[in-house]
Amino acid sequence: MLFQHGRLNVNQLIELMPLSRPAVSHHLKLMLQAESVLVLAEFAEMGIDLLEIFGGNYESPAMIQGVKESTRRREAYFLDYAEKARQAISSVPLIVTGGFRSRDAMEQALAEGSLDLVGIAKPFALIPDLPQRMLLGGLAKTELPAVRTGLGFIDRKLDGFLELGWYAYQMKLINTGNAPQPKRSA
Numbered sequence: 545m546l547f548q549h550g551r552l553n554v555n556q557l558i559e560l561m562p563l564s565r566p567a568v569s570h571h572l573k574l575m576l577q578a579e580s581v582l583v584l585a586e587f588a589e590m591g592i593d594l595l596e597i598f599g600g601n602y603e604s605p606a607m608i609q610g611v612k613e614s615t616r617r618r619e620a621y622f623l624d625y626a627e628k629a630r631q632a633i634s635s636v637p638l639i640v641t642g643g644f645r646s647r648d649a650m651e652q653a654l655a656e657g658s659l660d661l662v663g664i665a666k667p668f669a670l671i672p673d674l675p676q677r678m679l680l681g682g683l684a685k686t687e688l689p690a691v692r693t694g695l696g697f698i699d700r701k702l703d704g705f706l707e708l709g710w711y712a713y714q715m716k717l718i719n720t721g722n723a724p725q726p727k728r729s730a
Contacts, residue, residue: 577625581632588633596663597622597629598641619649627658639663646685647678669714670724693730706730 584595599621620626621642630638641663644650650662667686668674677683691710692699699706707730714724 577628581628584629585632588636592636594637594639595629595633596639596641597626598663598665619643619645620653623653623658630658637661641665645688648684650678666711669711669718670726672718672724689726691730699730 587595620640622640626638626640637660638658639661640653640659642665644653644662644664645667653659654662664674666688670688671677671683671686674683674686691707693706710728710730713728714726717724
């Protein structure tokens with residue numbers, strides 16, 4: 545841990561990691577959770593506008609690897625961590641992205657004050673008007689398809705990477721003016 549006069553030196557930490565990479569949390573996972581919350585508090589003191597908590601990136605896709613049952617029930621992958629972060633940075637808007645599938649879970653997390661905004665990733669790649677449909681009451685929950693090739697040995701070895709590629713393809717379809725293809729195999 546980098547300390548200067550008994551205090552975390554965020555400037556040294558920033559020099560060691562590019563902040564443009566997805567989620568400071570990717571680098572902070574090397575620290576104990578409590579230490580990473582200290583870093584978040586330092587960022588808040590520096591005047592950041594928003595903090596998004598999500599997991600992994602293309603090098604370490606935590607958001608698509610095995611999910612604990614307790615996380616599956618609450619839906620949000622990082623809500624426990626967000627609750628700890630909220631205690632340290634109550635002045636900064638907090639967004640949690642990852643795992644939310646139902647309007648009820650989103651509304652509950654917002655009502656409990658654990659976060660200020662809900663980030664939607666994978667469902668948004670399949671249902672581009674998802675926020676509108678949920679807000680208008682036409683959709684209460686999303687179900688995501690299992691991304692598989694149909695070849696068991698490939699599916700087991702490349703599970704996370706198959707999902708990354710498959711969702712990137714769905715976003716490319718949307719970007720080119722086409723509808724997503726949720727029934728397409730990997």
